[in-house]
Amino acid sequence: MHTRYILLLQEDMAVGGIHTATQALANALRCAGQIPVALALRNTRIGALLRAVWRADIIVATNGFLPSYAAWLLGMLLRRPVVAWLHGPTQEVLEHAHASAAKRAWLRWLYRRLRWVVFVSAHTRDSFLEFTGGAAAGQRLEVIPNAHPDWQPAPMGASPQYLGFVGRLAPEKQPELLVQMLRLLPTTYRLCMVGDGPSQPALCAAGADLQQVGRLELRPFHLVQATVYAPWQVTVLASLYEGCPMAALESLAAGRPCVGLPIPALREMLGPDMPYALAHDCSAAALARAVQTVCAMPPEQLAHDMAQVLRRYSPERFSHNWQRVLQEAAC
Structure with a gap:
């Protein structure tokens, strides 16, 4: 060329x-x-x-x-x-x-x-x-x-049952569904949300009690690197629609599995190698069940399956x- x-x-x-x-x-x-x-x-x-x-x-x-x-x-x-x-x-x-x-x-x-x-x-x-x-x-x-970014995956020493989200806090990303999901999970689960956007005030109101007890943490969006994903065990997405979500690719490249709703873009990305990472439907309850499934899986299998996904990207x-x-x- x-x-x-x-x-x-x-x-x-x-x-x-x-x-x-x-x-x-x-x-x-x-x-x-x-x-x-x-x-x-x-x-x-x-x-x-x-x-x-x-x-x-x-x-x-x-x-x-x-x-x-x-x-x-x-x-x-x-x-x-x-x-x-x-x-x-x-x-x-x-x-x-x-x-x-x-x-x-x-x-x-x-x-x-x-x-x-x-x-x-x-x-x-x-x-x-x-x-x-x-x-x-x-x-x-x-x-x-x-x-996917060319990152070195972080060791799997992340805090167990610590979940993360990276993205714009906007209606199409459904961040409040993640708060609903967190309420359905055992109290040992925590969620860190990294992002800014128009849904932030409503999200703060919806999760105020969870923030007070330390189960929900909101952080402003900043330059995303592998170290952003490293502290948690699983990344969770609740988007209404996506094209080819960079947050999912970044999470896998950082060595952290990603769980999401069964929207077409995530079925295309995760379905062939990590079908268990997709909720059975678009409800908070189904998302919570998928999170628990992935958190309980052997790290070796997750690492293998994530590598298979990344090979296609x-x-x-x-x-x-x-x-x-x-x-x-x-x-």
């Missing part, structure tokens, strides 16, 4: 799963001899943006909304190839946001005009196709799962597939 200037268009500089995945892509491209440059649309003046697009050999829109709108328009104006990168299931995202008919119609029109679209999971692709009514003529759709595969797509898109 020839050295190319690759513009990664972001919406803003907010931390989270998309930001982490974008950083991973930039690092992979840099290691492959490419020149990735990330720009946040909401923090960049129009002149600087146009100069960056003019220099670019290819534009990657790092999510399916504002960056995709801007990338498509700029690509048309300055004749640059565009790759849109979708991280979430379109149907579920729009339904949860109560998107208007006008916005849905606009997105269908736009999405069918994107030549290249990369999805983080097969479910994300399938949701896109359900929303658009199928791929447009000549449209290239590729599934490239996110890569390797940084090497992620880098190779992205380089292939960008090379083909630039031709």
Whole structure:
């Protein structure tokens, strides 16, 4: 692959799963001899943006909304190839946001005009196709799962029955369901939640008594490293929907199993090798039972099964597939 200037268009500089995945892509491209440059649309003046697009050999829109709108328009104006990168299931995202008919119609029109679209999971692709009514003529759709971080797993000396959550405290992540789950578990179980967001006040109110007795701990979001996950035994997710959750991959890479609801993205990620880590339904009671199952499993089996999952999300595969797509898109 020839050295190319690759513009990664972001919406803003907010931390989270998309930001982490974008950083991973930039690092992979840099290691492959490419020149990735990330720009946040909401923090960049129009002149600087146009100069960056003019220099670019290819534009990657790092999510399916504002960056995709801007990338498509700029690509048309300055004749640059565009790759849109979708991280979430379109149907579920729009339904949860109560998107208007006008916005849905606009997105269908736009999405069918994107030549290249990369999805983080097969479910994300399938949701896109359900929303658009199928791929447009000549449209290239590729599934490239996110890569797990290249971390050294922490020793399994974590505090028993200590659970953790990392993510945005927002309605789609259902953090209050985790509080309900904690109430159903024996009093020896504790939960640490790392994150910020609009659901934080309601979460504090719902778990005030658990905080007082030391069973629930709330910490602000910060730079995520393996040491964030190391203190607890199991990571728990309660999302309504996901694309390819970085929190799950980070947890496994840190040597900590992840338990979650049986949503399509987690069935795709954990189902083949760790089906026991999925709750039987989307209730707090089912999530509590799955947590107890995983906490009681032999560490050796968990380590083996986590390694099997991570093998499908390797940084090497992620880098190779992205380089292939960008090379083909630039031709």
